[in-house]
Amino acid sequence: MVRLDITRLPGIVKELAPDAEELVGRIYSWYVEPGHLAFPDAMREWVREKYGDIETQQIVRVTNNQTGESTLFNSVRSRRPVLTPRAEETRDLRALSAEGPFANPLEETPADTFGRIDGDHWVTASNIAKYDYLHAVIIAKEDDPYITGEPQIADLLNVAVRWCQDANRANPRAIYPFIIWNFLWRAGASIVRSHAQVLLTHQPYAAPARLDEVRDEYRCRYGCEYYDDLFAVHTAVGLGLVYRGARVMAHLTPRKEHEVAIITTSPHDIAPALAKVLECYRSIGVQSYNAAVYMPPLGEAGYYVAWVVDRGDLHSRTSDIGGMELYAGTPVVASDPFRLMEHLAAAMLP
DSSP: OOOOOGGGHHHHHHTSOHHHHHHHHHHEEEEEEEEEOOOOHHHHHHHHHHHOSOSEEEEEEEEETTTOOEEEEETTGGGSOOOOOOHHHHHHHHHHHTSSGGGSHHHHSOOBTTBOOBOSSEEEEEOSSOSSSSEEEEEESSSOSOOOOHHHHHHHHHHHHHHHHHHHHHSTTOOEEEEEEEESGGGTOSSSSOEEEEEEESSOOHHHHHHHHHHHHHHHHHSSOHHHHHHHHHHHTTOEEEETTEEEEEOSSOSSTTOEEEEESSGGGHHHHHHHHHHHHHHHTOOOEEEEEEOOOTTOOOOEEEEEEEOOOTTOSSOSOOHIIIIISOOEEOSOHHHHHHHHHHHHOO
8 A cells, every 4th residue: 555645645636536626626736846956975875874865856835725825845854753852851841840930820920800710720810921902821730741631621721711701701892812822932932831822802813814714705706614625625635534523634734844723613622632633742752832723703603723733842953934934935844744644543543
């Protein structure tokens, strides 16, 4: 059996039924082009030992025709090993997590004027340096920063939803919620102890607002829900599965390494799948990540979409983003979504 990878995407799509092939082509386009290298003789042995024969490399670019998202893949880059944290590093992180103001939030962090939300595993504080006018930090009660259990993830989301309800009662014009979780410093966190951020505003943020526009345009043009078709496309090419009611995708145009999208119609259905994704991340050596949840306006039914992306080695001296991400709008990604899907399926399917 041929092992699937992103370079085989055109062939995978051609083997689909005509209606499935049309649907994939409606949302995605791609190209596969060879990149060529000429190595000096002094390098050849070292290159072959480390990478094999890479004088010709297959470059894949996948573009979402509806959103404009685009990602470049190079299978050579995906061969680099991913290392798990050493045991002593994990212990150091736990010790660091037990220090600082987040270790004693009731005494050392401010509360919102409407109070705190106190869950089983998390408690809120008003962010001392706010992103926006309604902005709380959701702080873990546990010292271990590596939180992957379903009860803890479910409680995090529950605390966030309850905070949004209280914040809306304090400021009824604020109806657009947004949740982010920056895990450790590679992902932008300034404190080791696990903490997420929840915001509520009267004007939606640009990225989720743009996706809502895409959905409206897609519905008008095709008479279908964009998220439904997006998941159908990922499933058709082998990059989607359903776990306890949540639709999970190894994203075809990831922002960076190992990006996963989870689509549900309730915030509470996110927790089981997100917990499994974080367990999977841990098993493949992901050390830092960003997560976000796009939510409908308060009081309205709609889709809840969680995004999770790997932010790289905690001890790397290089950044995981550069000019391509910032100005070309096209991330360069080392991981292959088909390899990621193998790990997700192993974690989620019986």
